[in-house]
Amino acid sequence: MLNKQSIIGIVGSGAMGSGIAQVAATAGHPTIIFDTNDNALEKAKNNLINSLKKLVEKQKISEDKAQSILNLITFTGSMNDFKSCDLIIEAIIENIEVKKNVFKSLESIVSKECVLASNTSSLSITSIASACQKPERVVGIHFFNPATLMPLVEIIPGVATDHQLALDCKTLIDGWGKVTVMAKDTPGFIVNRVARPFYSEALRIYDEQMADIATIDWAMKEIGGFKMGPFELMDLIGHDVNYIVTETVWTQFYFDPRFKPSLTQKRLLEANFLGKKSNRGFYDYREGAVLTEAKKDETLGKYIVNRVLCMLINEACDTKYLGMASTNDIDLAMTKGVNYPKGLLKWADEKGLENVLNTLNELYEEYQEDRYRACVLLKQMVKQGKTFY
Numbered sequence: 050m051l052n053k054q055s056i057i058g059i060v061g062s063g064a065m066g067s068g069i070a071q072v073a074a075t076a077g078h079p080t081i082i083f084d085t086n087d088n089a090l091e092k093a094k095n096n097l098i099n100s101l102k103k104l105v106e107k108q109k110i111s112e113d114k115a116q117s118i119l120n121l122i123t124f125t126g127s128m129n130d131f132k133s134c135d136l137i138i139e140a141i142i143e144n145i146e147v148k149k150n151v152f153k154s155l156e157s158i159v160s161k162e163c164v165l166a167s168n169t170s171s172l173s174i175t176s177i178a179s180a181c182q183k184p185e186r187v188v189g190i191h192f193f194n195p196a197t198l199m200p201l202v203e204i205i206p207g208v209a210t211d212h213q214l215a216l217d218c219k220t221l222i223d224g225w226g227k228v229t230v231m232a233k234d235t236p237g238f239i240v241n242r243v244a245r246p247f248y249s250e251a252l253r254i255y256d257e258q259m260a261d262i263a264t265i266d267w268a269m270k271e272i273g274g275f276k277m278g279p280f281e282l283m284d285l286i287g288h289d290v291n292y293i294v295t296e297t298v299w300t301q302f303y304f305d306p307r308f309k310p311s312l313t314q315k316r317l318l319e320a321n322f323l324g325k326k327s328n329r330g331f332y333d334y335r336e337g338a339v340l341t342e343a344k345k346d347e348t349l350g351k352y353i354v355n356r357v358l359c360m361l362i363n364e365a366c367d368t369k370y371l372g373m374a375s376t377n378d379i380d381l382a383m384t385k386g387v388n389y390p391k392g393l394l395k396w397a398d399e400k401g402l403e404n405v406l407n408t409l410n411e412l413y414e415e416y417q418e419d420r421y422r423a424c425v426l427l428k429q430m431v432k433q434g435k436t437f438y
């Protein structure tokens with residue numbers, strides 16, 4: 050049974066593993082973080098010390114609390130140190146075979162009751178669990194980056210997962226001050242699936258030369274109310290990460306045209322124009338680079354926002370229609386996981402479901418592409434005059 054005294058193990062001390070370890074230790078858990086790479090462990094330790102120092106400087110935590118968090122975390126190069134763990138969260142490279150091998154090894158070390166979780170963004174929890182003798186103890190616990198700041202955590206039971214065990218994980222992580230949502234084990238879970246059109250429809254509008262990147266970003270922020278425009282956000286996430294997620298979701302949904310990646314983004318990746326981290330992406334971050342000015346045309350701006358938003362809403366509807374998550378969890382996921390100004394299903398109600406359907410039908414009429422097919426649930430709800438809330 051997981052509780053406040055549970056010992057937490059983390060596999061992988063990279064960006065996510067070290068963040069999750071900090072969150073667990075901040076909640077008072079003895080936390081053991083394991084990595085095969087000594088340099089990565091050293092780096093994680095230094096980052097943790099710096100992160101705690103900053104929190105003390107900002108008076109978010111006391112010096113005593115910072116010290117107690119640090120004391121609770123053990124860094125190790127040996128998986129055997131996981132013997133006493135109650136919950137292990139794996140956060141290593143996104144490779145199914147490597148993850149399966151790690152889960153197999155974990156099972157030979159830990160107790161029979163120990164819960165095994167993966168922080169994977171895109172791989173099947175069911176498939177990872179199949180490497181284990183007790184797949185019922187394997188669950189997805191998906192934090193967002195940076196784990197210390199982003200409130201959302203998706204809890205994903207696989208086909209064989211014990212349902213109560215998934216609920217216990219939810220309760221535990223809620224106790225860490227996070228907002229948890231339950232998601233079915235499907236590609237991209239909730240956030241990484243529902244958010245695809247934010248990028249792909251913006252890319253489509255750009256590829257069709259309807260508007261430039263600065264104008265699309267301006268419209269989504271100023272008119273749409275999003276914190277960042279799609280192109281700024283893709284540059285921040287990095288095209289290596291963002292493009293690969295899109296491609297993975299597309300292939301795992303059997304090449305559904307709704308998720309089709311953009312060649313423009315692929316070329317950026319091939320050119321190593323990864324975004325902010327490489328100083329070039331959609332925007333040029335090098336010193337002296339000239340910024341593109343947005344064309345602040347209200348009519349065009351409203352067209353852009355409406356088109357991207359209706360595609361997002363359509364995806365949220367489909368997620369609901371296929372039972373991948375509840376109405377509430379879909380809206381929570383998008384507001385707490387990617388900072389959307391409103392839940393998409395709530396937004397759909399406000400826009401009027403009929404208006405959303407009309408936009409999608411117009412796009413479908415124009416393009417004759419399956420990409421723009423309206424979700425069956427949306428059509429049914431319009432016919433029946435229903436709303437989500």
Ligand SMILES: NC(=O)c1ccc[n+]([C@@H]2O[C@H](COP(=O)([O-])OP(=O)(O)OC[C@H]3O[C@@H](n4cnc5c(N)ncnc54)[C@H](O)[C@@H]3O)[C@@H](O)[C@H]2O)c1
Nearest residue numbers: 061062063064065066084085086089140141143169170194
């Ligand atoms: N970075 C993100 O934005 C993000 C967000 C949510 C989820 N995720 C998921 O979290 C996981 C980790 O991502 P990350 O960005 O932290 O990666 P990362 O590359 O920063 O860190 C991975 C760490 O795992 C270690 N590692 C690799 N193989 C190992 C093994 N067999 N045993 C022990 N340690 C091993 C590496 O040395 C490295 O330190 C991935 O599954 C990723 O999909 C990433």
